[in-house]
Amino acid sequence: MLVIFLRTTLVYLLIIWMMRLMGKRQLGELQPSELVSTILISNLASISIEEPELPLLSSVLPVVLIASFELVLSFVCLKSRKIARLISGRPIIIIKNGIIDQQALRILRFTIDDVLEALRAKDIFDPAEVTCAIVETNGSVSVYRSWEADMPSRSDLGLQFSHPQRPMMPFVSDGEVLEKNLFWCKKNPDWLKQVLSQNRVGLSDVFLLMGNDTEEYTLTKKSQHG
Amino acid sequence: MKRTTVAVWLLILTLAIGIFSSFFVHRCFKSIDQLLAQAQEACAVQDYESCREISALATEYFMKQEHLLALFLRRDYLRSLSTDISALSEYSRAEYAQDFLFESSKTRTELAAIKHLFFSII
The missing domain is CATH 3.30.240.20 (bsu07140 like domains)
Structure with missing residues (x-):
C-alpha cells in the first residue's frame, strides 16, 4: 500500500512538472499534437499506479519523453512555418461575405449544424451577418461580423475619450x-x-x-x- | 528558450537511460546465460561440485543485479527467474542430473524470452 502511495505521489508530481514545463498552451485550446500528448501522458501516468508489477521507469520515461518531444516540436514549429503547417494544419475559411463555403465544410467534415452552433456561440444567428468565419487549427471558429451587423465602438459613436485606460x-x-x-x-x-x-x-x-x-x-x- | 533547453536535456537523459538499460540488461542476461551453460557442461561431464559452484555463482550474480534489473523489467518476470535460478543448486547432484539439465534449459529459455520481450519493438 505504501508503494502505491509513493508511486502515485511521484507520478502526480511528475505530471504537474511536465504540464508546467509544457506551459499554458496545454491548458488552453489544444493543437492536434498537444491533444495527443495530453491524452498519452494521462494514460501513461495511470499505468504505473494501476500496475505495481511494472517498474516506475516504464511510466516515467515515456511521459518525460512525450513532454520533451512536445516542447522541442513547438520550438521547431516556431522557427519553421512549413513544419508548423505540417503538424497543425492551416486555418480554413468557411464563410465569406455571408456565403457558406460548402466545399470547405466537406473538407473539414463539418455539418451545417456544427457551423450554426459555432456561430450561435458567438451570438450570431444569421450566417449572412458574417463577413468571414475561419476554422482555426485547434478547431475553434473565429468570426468577423459584417459592418452592418457589428457592434459599434466608442469611436464609431463619437464618444469623448474617458478614463480609465487600464482595466481593474x-x-x-x-x-x-x-x-x-x-x-x-x-x-x-x-x-x-x-x-x-x-x-x-x-x-x-x-x-x-x-x-x-x-x-x-x-x-x-x-x-x-x- | 529555457523550456526548450530543459526539454533537450530531458531527451538526452531519457536516451541515456534507455541506452544504459539496454546494455545493462543485455550484459546481465548474457553473463547468467553463460554461467548456466557452464553449469550444464559441468553436469554433463558429471563434475557436480563445479556444477553446484557455478549454479551458486549464477544465483549470487542474479541477486546482486536484481534490484537494478527491477528498474527496467517487470517484477513478476524477475521473481519467476529468481525462483528458477535459486533452485538449480539443489539439482546439481548425481541423482538429479537429468532434472538439473531440464531446469537449467528451462531457465535459459526463460532468460531468452524475457530478453526478447525487453528488446522487441513489435
Whole structure:
C-alpha cells in the first residue's frame, strides 16, 4: 500500500512538472499534437499506479519523453512555418461575405449544424451577418461580423475619450502586494499605504484590493470565519 | 528558450537511460546465460561440485543485479527467474542430473524470452 502511495505521489508530481514545463498552451485550446500528448501522458501516468508489477521507469520515461518531444516540436514549429503547417494544419475559411463555403465544410467534415452552433456561440444567428468565419487549427471558429451587423465602438459613436485606460487589476491578493499591477496602473506603494490607512486595515487583513489608473478602487477585507 | 533547453536535456537523459538499460540488461542476461551453460557442461561431464559452484555463482550474480534489473523489467518476470535460478543448486547432484539439465534449459529459455520481450519493438 505504501508503494502505491509513493508511486502515485511521484507520478502526480511528475505530471504537474511536465504540464508546467509544457506551459499554458496545454491548458488552453489544444493543437492536434498537444491533444495527443495530453491524452498519452494521462494514460501513461495511470499505468504505473494501476500496475505495481511494472517498474516506475516504464511510466516515467515515456511521459518525460512525450513532454520533451512536445516542447522541442513547438520550438521547431516556431522557427519553421512549413513544419508548423505540417503538424497543425492551416486555418480554413468557411464563410465569406455571408456565403457558406460548402466545399470547405466537406473538407473539414463539418455539418451545417456544427457551423450554426459555432456561430450561435458567438451570438450570431444569421450566417449572412458574417463577413468571414475561419476554422482555426485547434478547431475553434473565429468570426468577423459584417459592418452592418457589428457592434459599434466608442469611436464609431463619437464618444469623448474617458478614463480609465487600464482595466481593474488586483493590487493586493490575500495579503500579498502585486507590485507589477500597481506600477502598471501608475500607482505606488505610498498610494497603497494611504488607501490602507484610510480604511483602517493592515495589509494582512486585505482579502482583495482591486483598482485601475483612476482613484477608484474596491477593497474586500478578510472574513472572520473560515 | 529555457523550456526548450530543459526539454533537450530531458531527451538526452531519457536516451541515456534507455541506452544504459539496454546494455545493462543485455550484459546481465548474457553473463547468467553463460554461467548456466557452464553449469550444464559441468553436469554433463558429471563434475557436480563445479556444477553446484557455478549454479551458486549464477544465483549470487542474479541477486546482486536484481534490484537494478527491477528498474527496467517487470517484477513478476524477475521473481519467476529468481525462483528458477535459486533452485538449480539443489539439482546439481548425481541423482538429479537429468532434472538439473531440464531446469537449467528451462531457465535459459526463460532468460531468452524475457530478453526478447525487453528488446522487441513489435
